Amino acid sequence: MKQYLAGRLTASLKALGLGGGITPTFEKPRSTAHGDLTTNIAMVAAKQAGTNPRQFAQQIVEKLQIDATLVDRVEIAGPGFINFHFTDKFFRERLREILLKKNEFGRLDAGHRRKTQVEFVSANPTGPLTVGHGRGAVFGDTVARLLEWTNYDVTREYYFNNAGRQMRILGDSVRLRYLELIGEKIEFPEDYYQGEYIKEIAQHLRDQFADALRSEPAEGKFKQQAEQEIFDDIKKTLRRLGIAHDVYYNENTLYETGKVKEVIEEFRKRELAYDLDGAIWFKATIFGGDKDKVIVKSTGEPTYRLPDIAYHREKLRRGFDLVIDVLGADHVATYPDVLAGLKALDYDPSKIKVLIHQFVTIVQNGEVVKMSTRKANYVTLDELIDEVGVDVVRYFFLMRSIGSHLNFDLGLAKEQSEQNPVYYLQYAHARIASIIRHAESQGIDRNAFHDLSLLSQPEELSLMKLLTQFPDMVESCAATFEPHRLAEYLHDVAGGFHKFYHAHRVVTEDRNLTAARMALCIGVKTVLSNGFSILGIQAPEKM
RNA sequence: GCGCCCUUAGCUCAACUGGAUAGAGCAUCAGACUUCGGAUCUGAGGGUUGGGGGUUCGACUCCCUCAGGGCGCACCA
Numbered sequence: 001m002k003q004y005l006a007g008r009l010t011a012s013l014k015a016l017g018l019g020g021g022i023t024p025t026f027e028k029p030r031s032t033a034h035g036d037l038t039t040n041i042a043m044v045a046a047k048q049a050g051t052n053p054r055q056f057a058q059q060i061v062e063k064l065q066i067d068a069t070l071v072d073r074v075e076i077a078g079p080g081f082i083n084f085h086f087t088d089k090f091f092r093e094r095l096r097e098i099l100l101k102k103n104e105f106g107r108l109d110a111g112h113r114r115k116t117q118v119e120f121v122s123a124n125p126t127g128p129l130t131v132g133h134g135r136g137a138v139f140g141d142t143v144a145r146l147l148e149w150t151n152y153d154v155t156r157e158y159y160f161n162n163a164g165r166q167m168r169i170l171g172d173s174v175r176l177r178y179l180e181l182i183g184e185k186i187e188f189p190e191d192y193y194q195g196e197y198i199k200e201i202a203q204h205l206r207d208q209f210a211d212a213l214r215s216e217p218a219e220g221k222f223k224q225q226a227e228q229e230i231f232d233d234i235k236k237t238l239r240r241l242g243i244a245h246d247v248y249y250n251e252n253t254l255y256e257t258g259k260v261k262e263v264i265e266e267f268r269k270r271e272l273a274y275d276l277d278g279a280i281w282f283k284a285t286i287f288g289g290d291k292d293k294v295i296v297k298s299t300g301e302p303t304y305r306l307p308d309i310a311y312h313r314e315k316l317r318r319g320f321d322l323v324i325d326v327l328g329a330d331h332v333a334t335y336p337d338v339l340a341g342l343k344a345l346d347y348d349p350s351k352i353k354v355l356i357h358q359f360v361t362i363v364q365n366g367e368v369v370k371m372s373t374r375k376a377n378y379v380t381l382d383e384l385i386d387e388v389g390v391d392v393v394r395y396f397f398l399m400r401s402i403g404s405h406l407n408f409d410l411g412l413a414k415e416q417s418e419q420n421p422v423y424y425l426q427y428a429h430a431r432i433a434s435i436i437r438h439a440e441s442q443g444i445d446r447n448a449f450h451d452l453s454l455l456s457q458p459e460e461l462s463l464m465k466l467l468t469q470f471p472d473m474v475e476s477c478a479a480t481f482e483p484h485r486l487a488e489y490l491h492d493v494a495g496g497f498h499k500f501y502h503a504h505r506v507v508t509e510d511r512n513l514t515a516a517r518m519a520l521c522i523g524v525k526t527v528l529s530n531g532f533s534i535l536g537i538q539a540p541e542k543m
Numbered sequence: 544g545c546g547c548c549c550u551u552a553g554c555u556c557a558a559c560u561g562g563a564u565a566g567a568g569c570a571u572c573a574g575a576c577u578u579c580g581g582a583u584c585u586g587a588g589g590g591u592u593g594g595g596g597g598u599u600c601g602a603c604u605c606c607c608u609c610a611g612g613g614c615g616c617a618c619c620a
Contacts (some may be wrong), residue, residue, distance in 0.1 A: 028559065030566090040562065043600065053600065078563045079600055124620080164620065279618050290546075290616085297618035304620045329614045332547050358548060359613070399568095400556060405549060405613060407556095420582095421568065427582050438579045469559095476559065488557065491567075502576075502584045543582070 002026050012063040035083030042080040053080025091464040092452040098523040106470045106530050111152030115319050118144040120326035122159040125230040126170050127195055127373040129237050129381040135360050138397040140326035141243045145534050146478040161251040162227050171223030177202035182211040195376035201226050237381050241390055242536045251307050259310040272344050287340035309341030316347050323352045329359050355481055357402035363409040391537040395422035398535055399487045426540050428494035432525040433541040439507045439518055450515035459500040466496045470527050490531040497524045
């Protein structure tokens with residue numbers, strides 16, 4: 001439709017002797033009184049035309065030739081908007097399209113199978129996932145779903161490090177707990193992992209080995225067991241949320257295969273690295289960094305940014321055209337170094353999109369809970385899911401933009417779980433399912449011939465208009481990586497349906513009208529269920 | 544001190560990326576169909592979009608500045 005109108009407008013401009021270089025853009029007006037689509041072209045191009053916007057709009061509209069079965073009114077309003085009001089027939093055709101495409105409605109080919117990677121979660125296996133991780137996990141997965149829906153070839157990846165200092169401390173924490181269990185006197189350092197799960201892991205080792213590990217080093221069996229149990233636990237939690245990664249990428253492989261060393265060598269070759277005070281520095285300032293950065297410490301150990309650069313280079317080498325990193329706000333400072341490093345190696349950093357989500361603040365009993373894995377001061381994702389369920393968790397994390405600091409009041413979440421916004425959406429779906437069941441029990445065939453021209457009530461028309469927007473919505477949410485707008489849109493669809501439901505009966509004596517309204521209901525159910533699948537929430541037939 | 548994010552109704556947040564009269568949910572108050580699910584619907588009150596300046600036909604949105612909050616600013620990850 002936009003394409004069609006753009007063509008007509010261009011023709012009109014040409015007729016005024018003005019064609020060149022002006023491409024009309026459209027948007028959906030906020031208020032329905034302003035039509036179904038609007039263009040600001042007269043305001044944008046008025047100067048070039050040498051008149052004022054309203055007059056110019058008038059001239060354009062006079063020259064405009066448009067199919068009257070699609071658009072029944074064109075008007076000029078406000079400072080010079082040209083508003084198009086579509087015909088009811090147009091919307092009925094769109095409803096027919098929904099009924100035809102079913103669970104494919106809204107799919108589009110924005111991605112052209114572009115090879116895309118979404119890296120998210122990427123928490124090191126030092127403890128269970130917390131509510132804080134939940135936001136990144138659900139968001140990353142939903143971005144992946146959006147991209148899949150718009151025909152990107154998506155790989156979900158989890159990057160982890162099982163070799164760092166924190167992992168050593170983890171191993172040693174388990175070791176001390178184990179020694180404690182076999183009766184030795186220990187002193188447990190304050191900055192070690194305090195969580196109960198450490199004791200559980202130690203218990204498992206004790207069950208298996210009795211006291212045979214008395215002189216085992218921390219980095220041996222202890223670390224190994226901890227990593228495995230914690231990772232299993234993390235994966236289980238993710239699976240509950242409907243999240244499964246395709247690739248788990250171990251930072252260590254970057255060392256084993258020499259990729260890290262390679263980066264240093266190439267930096268040196270390009271004279272982008274130098275030695276100072278026994279450390280190796282990367283000239284990040286050349287690429288817009290605030291200062292040069294250490295990539296290898298004087299101890300010979302690399303800093304985190306070196307493998308990070310190597311890792312992202314591998315992403316691009318692996319053929320990804322689009323790489324999405326989902327990070328928490330605490331990592332804002334790290335990615336400019338990575339991008340600078342890639343630029344230094346002649347890779348195109350614009351292929352990498354870094355999506356940063358702000359923190360989740362947990363409020364419990366009116367107090368802010370400071371989360372720390374090490375101090376075991378956290379609410380785990382599992383506990384949250386137990387409490388409110390998967391759909392509420394997913395929807396809660398998705399309904400707000402990632403730029404906002406999220407307040408999560410645990411008490412409120414529990415109390416309100418029965419009146420959580422997600423139920424509003426699911427209720428609409430279940431309600432439609434129920435209507436269909438009722439209709440069929442009355443001997444009405446859901447596939448019966450339906451004359452959609454019988455749908456002419458305001459509630460019916462505005463509902464159809466809403467449904468029509470779904471593909472555009474999906475496209476723009478995928479393009480901007482903003483699932484929260486889809487959540488809001490689906491809320492509107494559900495609301496539109498509830499209003500319709502209260503204003504009109506679906507199943508009546510009038511067979512034709514019943515068939516038409518059934519068709520509308522099925523259209524709503526289709527859009528809801530397609531949208532739910534992108535958000536990763538259930539579309540219940542009953543509640 | 545520097546960088547990034549945030550500040551919108553009593554509370555939690557939107558605003559189609561610069562558009563027309565800034566919208567939802569919760570909370571408060573007042574109401575609704577004896578037939579399809581009341582986890583619903585209708586209505587009311589509530590705003591100088593943190594303050595100030597600028598850019599332009601037009602600003603919650605962009606720029607400058609001030610204030611408040613969050614996160615960073617290592618030879619930690």
